[in-house]
Amino acid sequence: MNIFSKKQNIPTSQAELIYEAQTSKERRFRTNVGLSWFILLFILVFMFSGQDITFGSTTLSGIQIDTAFMANNLSFIAGGLGETIRISIMSIALAMILALLAALGRLSTFPPVYALSTFYVSLIRGTPLYLQIFFFFLALPQLGIILPGLIAGVLALGLNYGAYMSEIFRAALSSVGKGQREAAIAIGMTPSQTMRRIVLPQALRFAIPPTGNEFIAMTKDSALVSATGFVHELMWRSIKVGRAQFHTLEALIMAAMFYWVMTLILSYVQSRIETRLSKGDR
């Protein structure tokens, strides 16, 4: 045992030297990207600061925004955060169920079920989400079905995302090899036991990271539900105070910041989940 070997951190082998060089290059790159981000953020903030800056003969002036308005309405707009998150969670739950059903249908060998699944996906993906929201909120009352704005919004978002996410779930289900099913069947499991105990747990594990991405996208698309005028989420609130006081610029900047920060936080959580899952089995 060489007691000195632990003390020296100087890389010796060629592989270590190459590794060292690569990581330090990577580190430098990341530092520079971070720095550039900071500068871009600074420029963005400066643009809306109302300050003037002079380079020789040219003067750049920032856009004047009403910070008093922003401070006064901060809590009103922030009050929509909960509603935005609530819509997103309800819709993603609905979307996951529909996506799973559509994916199972897509893998079915029974023609009507396969057709139903592809028909649903095609119809929903072939029409705008905005139209679907209005359909549930404004078109259905003509048939005597009156839905509250929130329900109409959640139904539309859930149906829409379910159609897109069916591809994720289909891929997840197909990622579970044929051998897994055969092993389950060989020990006497019924098809439903095989699905519940063997296929679904593995498929869901595969589907979690991309579903997280969809959830992040949904928090932003939930803004469309404001179009119903009856769901007081972030977007609706910022439009409302902005229009009323002719400060839509400030109001939208605030809403944008809320969405952006929310997305950043969710993306961070998402990447944590992803690394956690990738460490698991397989």
Next chain:
Amino acid sequence: MVPVVKISNLDKYFGRLHVLKDLSLEVMPREVVCLIGRSGSGKSTLLRCINFLEEPSHGCIEVDGIKVAGGEKGKKHRQLVHEVRLKTGMVFQEFNLFPHMSVLENVIEGPVIVKGMDRQKAVDLAEQNLDNVGLLFKKDEYPNRLSGGQKQRVAIARALTMDPKVMLFDEPTSALDPELIGEVLNVIKKLANAGMTMIVVTHEMGFAREMADRMLVMADGELIEDSKPADLFSSPKDARTKALIERYRSGEL
């Protein structure tokens, strides 16, 4: 004696391809039958027909008194197939352990979920079988932490814990690195010596020669040879068997 497995006039088609041709076979209790033949000769398909992973097109499969006609549908048929599956244990080339379950959970899954066995009883049984394959110390590991040989031994323990009347091995060592084949073959030998009836599809001619009570050779969907290993190696009847043995002798197999 009554055969454990009795296959009568089995036919299997994949579309228009005739893979098994009017095949009949009996396997007696405690018998070790090795099934050899070139790839594509139908030996895996025959094995998979026994527990209905492939549904036979015609003919009849009987396992431990449960008689099932191939090519039928309906609830009664499914019930019979289920009973046959409970009496057969299968080991796959690719192990097919459940990656989201620990070794122990893999082994107790069948008894607990399929047979409704008390969990503690299943654990005791599973630990005993894991001990038999020498892997009790790995019971809390996940499959991805095991070597190929260890995975296959767990797969054997998993099949054994269902208390089958016959074990079906589908090329159990073909996916293994050469240095890991021995440990799996040793477990299979131990099982044979303990009196388990088994049908082994294999390319391991040395193993078959040593362990088999009978060797069956398949070619083009037919059984072309059914004899004791010594006879097979000394006086093969069919030209195709001769070719197979030549390849083995020359070290190709």
